[in-house]
Each structure stands twice: as C-alpha cells, then as structure tokens.
Amino acid sequence: MRKFDVVVVGAGPAGGQCARWLAKSGYQVLLVEQHETFEKNNFSSAATPLETLEKFDLPEDVVGSFWHNLVIVTTNLTRNWDAPQTLGAVLNFAKLKQFLADEVKSCGGEVWLGCRYVRYVQTDGETRVELKPRGREPITVKTQVLVDATGPARAVMYPKESEKPAFFKPSGIEYLIEVSDNDYDKYAHSLWFFLGHKWMPKGYSWIFPMEKPRLKVGAASYRLDHKIIKHTESIRYYIDLLIHEHIRAKDYRIIDTHGSTLHYSSGLRDIYYRDNIIAIGDAVSMVNLLGGEGIRHAMHCAEIAGKHIQQYLKGQSASFQEYQKELYQKFYRTWNLSEKICKQRYLIESDEKIDEGVSYLTPLDTQEMMDIVFYYKFNKLSKSLIVYLIRKIRSWWKAKYVMKYKS
Ligand SMILES: Cc1cc2nc3c(=O)[nH]c(=O)nc-3n(C[C@H](O)[C@H](O)[C@H](O)COP(=O)(O)OP(=O)(O)OC[C@H]3O[C@@H](n4cnc5c(N)ncnc54)[C@H](O)[C@@H]3O)c2cc1C
Known part of the structure; x- marks a missing residue:
C-alpha cells in the first residue's frame, strides 16, 4: 500500500497551494482531484488584487487580463475609481489550478486527476484513504495527515449529506x-x-x-x-x-x-479539524461573502494550514487546535462583519438606499476603495460618510437660505 505524509483532497486554489507548499518543504504529498482536467470545473470569475500574484509567486501565464479601474453601477448611478498603475488581475482559473498542480509535481509530489475521494478509515493508529480513479478499481493509500480541500462539498469532514448543518448558499x-x-x-x-x-x-x-x-x-x-x-x-x-x-x-x-x-457557514461554525484531519479553503468558509472573493483567502489559509501540518508532522504539536485559533484571529471579526453588511445590502435595502450607499463612496480615492472592496477596511467608510453629510448640509443650506436671499 502506498504511504504519504499528506493526502490533500481537492485541487482547487486551497488544495493546490497547500500541496505545493508542503511538497516544496520536502514532504511526500498526494493531491487528488475528482475532475480529469482543470477545464471541467472552471467556475470562478477569479478577479483578485495584484497582491495575490506577488504573495503566492504566480506567473503571468495564469492571468487573463490586468485591471486598474473599479466601476460600480447601480440602478441610477455609475461611479468610477481609476489608478495610473495596475491594481489587480482576472485570473484564468483553470490555468491557476493547473500551475499549482504542476508545481506539486515538480517538487516531487504526486497529482492524481480523475480520482474521487470515497472515505477514510482509522485502523491501528493509521489513516487509510479510499480513492476511486475513474473507470478503475478503488485504491487505498495510507497517510499521516488528511486534508479536506473539497470546497463546498466538505467531503471528508461531512461524509454524509444528511449530517451537514445549514449553510448560507449564494x-x-x-x-x-x-x-x-x-x-x-x-x-x-x-x-x-x-x-x-x-x-x-x-x-x-x-x-x-x-x-x-x-x-x-x-x-x-x-x-x-x-x-x-x-x-x-x-x-x-x-x-x-x-x-x-x-x-x-x-x-x-x-x-x-x-x-x-458557495456553502458558507454563518458565524464560521465549520469543523476545522478532527484528529489528524484538517479542512482548508471554502471547506471552512474562507470566501468573503461581500464580493465572493475566495481565491486569495483559500491560498492564504492553505499556507497557514501548511505551517501547522509541518509542526504536527515534526511532532511539535499534537492537534490542529492552534490552526483554528490562528484562522479565527485573522478572519473571524472581518468575516462576520462582511456577512452582516452583505445581508443588509443584498437582502434588505431599497434601491434608493443602495444608490445612497454608493454616493457615500464618491469622495474616496482609488486606494481607499481598494481597501474597502478587497481589504474590508470598513473604517474608511466613516470618512466618506462625513464628506457626504457635509455636502448634503451645504446643498440644503444653499437651497434654503442663499437662494431665498437672492430672490
Ligand atoms: C461564480 C463564482 C465566482 C467567483 N468569483 C471569484 C472571484 O472573482 N475572485 C475570487 O477570489 N473568488 C471568486 N469566487 C470564489 C472562489 O472561486 C472560491 O472561494 C475558491 O475557488 C475556493 O477554493 P477552494 O480550493 O477552497 O475550493 P474549490 O475551488 O471549490 O475546490 C475544491 C475542489 O475539490 C474537488 N472535490 C470535491 N469533492 C471531491 C472528492 N470527493 N474527491 C476529489 N475531489 C473533490 C472539486 O472538484 C474542486 O476542484 C467565485 C466563486 C463562484 C462560485
């Protein structure tokens, strides 16, 4: 029976990046993906700030186009924030996943495409993972750590559909x-x-x-x-x-x-780990609900997981409790706030309120808009709100007194 240090199930941005990080660190890694090609599950719009390319050392081959301008259109308004320099990219999602898988292979890891995860069994202190390659007999492999990177499926953490809790499902x-x-x-x-x-x-x-x-x-x-x-x-x-x-x-x-x-756990109540099994990316709701941006966060989460898996394999930690703590420290507050704003904007507000909300943003410069849209720095909104209110008061003052005086 083949034996690996880590088996990663799901070759999306989270699984691909986690397997790449661990293979680069010298571990025996197997990355399995149910689809036979990356073109088959090419679902993401894949817009991302420039930071993603730099932080995860991604080549230009995975980029569909670069952008330097943000435009928001509502029923009655159009607002535009432009920058002289590139602000981000729209990735080719299939090429991104292919690149990550190729990196895993070039670092000595294995990638099995067209291979579906079926179940795991813990026997005699070992984890055995049953996999089903398309058109062939099932294979069982042994692993020290099993990673659930199956996105909304959460196939490892929730083997039965009936056991899954309720998710928010945009x-x-x-x-x-x-x-x-x-x-x-x-x-x-x-x-x-x-x-x-x-x-x-x-x-x-x-x-x-x-x-x-x-x-x-x-x-x-x-x-x-x-x-x-x-x-x-x-x-x-x-x-x-x-x-x-x-x-x-x-x-x-x-x-x-x-x-x-997407299957998002309201209040981030996912299962992050169980014994030597750890979940990453959208399997632990790493997508931000406001604009549905998830690739950068899935890859970031994968690297945090990579670090904790390494400590576990070295015997420096006995559980993945610290992994969950670290994710909570980084994401919990912001993700909960984003969820609240998202529900307010998309499920409560009138059209006039949405117009007004976008009008508030007008005084912001492009960097401030990037900070809100991609870095969730909602405190920037207070500046725009103050400027908006001053303008409103000024025009009200003008209408009420100056015009009256003139006439
Ligand atoms: C319509 C849409 C548009 C989006 N646009 C953007 C955007 O513009 N920018 C952005 O950053 N994010 C965007 N996102 C979100 C982003 O795509 C996800 O957050 C990201 O793909 C999550 O990565 P992941 O690796 O955790 O999961 P996934 O990308 O879902 O990968 C999970 C992988 O696991 C595999 N898998 C599942 N079950 C099994 C099994 N039993 N055996 C083997 N393999 C299995 C799946 O086939 C899949 O390849 C968008 C999402 C949607 C739905």
Missing part, C-alpha cells in the same frame, strides 16, 4: 463571451460591479475582462427572502440584461457557461 453563474473589439475596449482594464434592483436584486452582477476580445459576464444571487422584493427573475435573465442593455453587444458568442454554489 449561487453564481457566469458566461465567457467573445465580443467585438469595440465592445471589449469599453470594459478592458476595469472591474465592473452592478448593484441595485434593476441589475441584480438579492445580489450583484459583474463584467470582467479576459484576453481580448473575451469578457466574463456573471451574476450571483444570495437566494434568501428579500425584505422588499418579492419576485426575481432567473440568474441568467440578469446576465442577458448586462449583455443586451449594458454592453449592447450585437455580435457575441458564448464560449463557456459555468457557475457554482
């Missing part, structure tokens, strides 16, 4: 479309987010650029009752709306349609 669908060069140029170098009841009630939609002349056009719905809105159309309806009413594309071709449903 769904997203995205089209990869090819448009004319003229249409593409309007959206090149920018991340466009659409809020408000016209564009995407109970959620948001987006247009992100990929390689010329391709655009990612998508929409996400939080799929819970809205305080005001009683009826919504299908997610695809809102994607079509963007294509026909915003891009106004006459000639376009749909290259690919993909999507997925």
Whole structure:
C-alpha cells in the first residue's frame, strides 16, 4: 500500500497551494482531484488584487487580463475609481489550478486527476484513504495527515449529506463571451460591479475582462427572502440584461457557461479539524461573502494550514487546535462583519438606499476603495460618510437660505 505524509483532497486554489507548499518543504504529498482536467470545473470569475500574484509567486501565464479601474453601477448611478498603475488581475482559473498542480509535481509530489475521494478509515493508529480513479478499481493509500480541500462539498469532514448543518448558499453563474473589439475596449482594464434592483436584486452582477476580445459576464444571487422584493427573475435573465442593455453587444458568442454554489457557514461554525484531519479553503468558509472573493483567502489559509501540518508532522504539536485559533484571529471579526453588511445590502435595502450607499463612496480615492472592496477596511467608510453629510448640509443650506436671499 502506498504511504504519504499528506493526502490533500481537492485541487482547487486551497488544495493546490497547500500541496505545493508542503511538497516544496520536502514532504511526500498526494493531491487528488475528482475532475480529469482543470477545464471541467472552471467556475470562478477569479478577479483578485495584484497582491495575490506577488504573495503566492504566480506567473503571468495564469492571468487573463490586468485591471486598474473599479466601476460600480447601480440602478441610477455609475461611479468610477481609476489608478495610473495596475491594481489587480482576472485570473484564468483553470490555468491557476493547473500551475499549482504542476508545481506539486515538480517538487516531487504526486497529482492524481480523475480520482474521487470515497472515505477514510482509522485502523491501528493509521489513516487509510479510499480513492476511486475513474473507470478503475478503488485504491487505498495510507497517510499521516488528511486534508479536506473539497470546497463546498466538505467531503471528508461531512461524509454524509444528511449530517451537514445549514449553510448560507449564494449561487453564481457566469458566461465567457467573445465580443467585438469595440465592445471589449469599453470594459478592458476595469472591474465592473452592478448593484441595485434593476441589475441584480438579492445580489450583484459583474463584467470582467479576459484576453481580448473575451469578457466574463456573471451574476450571483444570495437566494434568501428579500425584505422588499418579492419576485426575481432567473440568474441568467440578469446576465442577458448586462449583455443586451449594458454592453449592447450585437455580435457575441458564448464560449463557456459555468457557475457554482458557495456553502458558507454563518458565524464560521465549520469543523476545522478532527484528529489528524484538517479542512482548508471554502471547506471552512474562507470566501468573503461581500464580493465572493475566495481565491486569495483559500491560498492564504492553505499556507497557514501548511505551517501547522509541518509542526504536527515534526511532532511539535499534537492537534490542529492552534490552526483554528490562528484562522479565527485573522478572519473571524472581518468575516462576520462582511456577512452582516452583505445581508443588509443584498437582502434588505431599497434601491434608493443602495444608490445612497454608493454616493457615500464618491469622495474616496482609488486606494481607499481598494481597501474597502478587497481589504474590508470598513473604517474608511466613516470618512466618506462625513464628506457626504457635509455636502448634503451645504446643498440644503444653499437651497434654503442663499437662494431665498437672492430672490
Ligand atoms: C461564480 C463564482 C465566482 C467567483 N468569483 C471569484 C472571484 O472573482 N475572485 C475570487 O477570489 N473568488 C471568486 N469566487 C470564489 C472562489 O472561486 C472560491 O472561494 C475558491 O475557488 C475556493 O477554493 P477552494 O480550493 O477552497 O475550493 P474549490 O475551488 O471549490 O475546490 C475544491 C475542489 O475539490 C474537488 N472535490 C470535491 N469533492 C471531491 C472528492 N470527493 N474527491 C476529489 N475531489 C473533490 C472539486 O472538484 C474542486 O476542484 C467565485 C466563486 C463562484 C462560485
């Protein structure tokens, strides 16, 4: 029977990065993925700040396009924050996962694609993992540590669907479309987010650029009752709306349609570890609900896990309790606050409130907007709120007294 130091189940950004980190540190690693190619599960829009490329040493090959501009459109407003320098990238999700898997192999690890995790058994102090390669007999391997990086499936931590607790389940669908060069140029170098009841009630939609002349056009719905809105159309309806009413594309071709449903544990109540098993990435709700950004956080979490797995394998720690503590220290407050804001914005507010919220943001510079959208520094909002209120009071003063005096 083959024996590994670590078996990582799921070759998304979390599993790929964890396996890469451990293989680089000299451990015998096996990374298994149920899909036979990375093109098959290419669901993510994969917009990310530049930091992701630098922090995780990712090559330009995995980038679809770079952007330096943020645009927010509501039912009645459009606001734009531009920078002279590159702010981030839209990744090619399949290429990112392929790159991480290739790195695992080049560091001496093994990657088994088209191989589904079935179950684990603890016998005589050993962990045996049963895997099912497509079209072949099941294989069992031994491991010292087993990693659940199966994203929303949480296949290792929750073997039975019936045992899973209730999750918050926002769904997203995205089209990869090819448009004319003229249409593409309007959206090149920018991340466009659409809020408000016209564009995407109970959620948001987006247009992100990929390689010329391709655009990612998508929409996400939080799929819970809205305080005001009683009826919504299908997610695809809102994607079509963007294509026909915003891009106004006459000639376009749909290259690919993909999507997925996140399973987020409200209040971060996931199972983070059990004996020598540890969960990472979306399997422990590392995606931030506000804008659905999860790749950077999944990779960050994978490295934190990598460090704790190393300590465990060296006999320096007997459990993964400290891993959970470290994740809580880094994410707990911010993730809970993001969840609250997300529910307020997407499931309670009126269209006027959403317009007003985006108006508050107008006084902010581009860096401050990046701090809010990607770094969740919500304290920056107080500055914009103060400037907004001063402006409101000034215009009210002008209308009430100055105009009266003139007349
Ligand atoms: C529509 C949409 C758009 C998004 N856009 C962005 C974005 O713009 N920017 C961003 O940063 N994030 C975005 N995200 C979130 C981001 O994609 C996820 O947070 C991220 O992929 C999580 O990585 P992960 O490795 O934890 O999980 P996943 O990427 O879900 O990977 C889990 C892997 O485990 C495999 N697996 C599952 N069960 C088994 C099994 N039994 N055996 C073997 N393998 C198994 C799956 O096939 C999969 O490959 C988006 C998500 C969605 C749904």
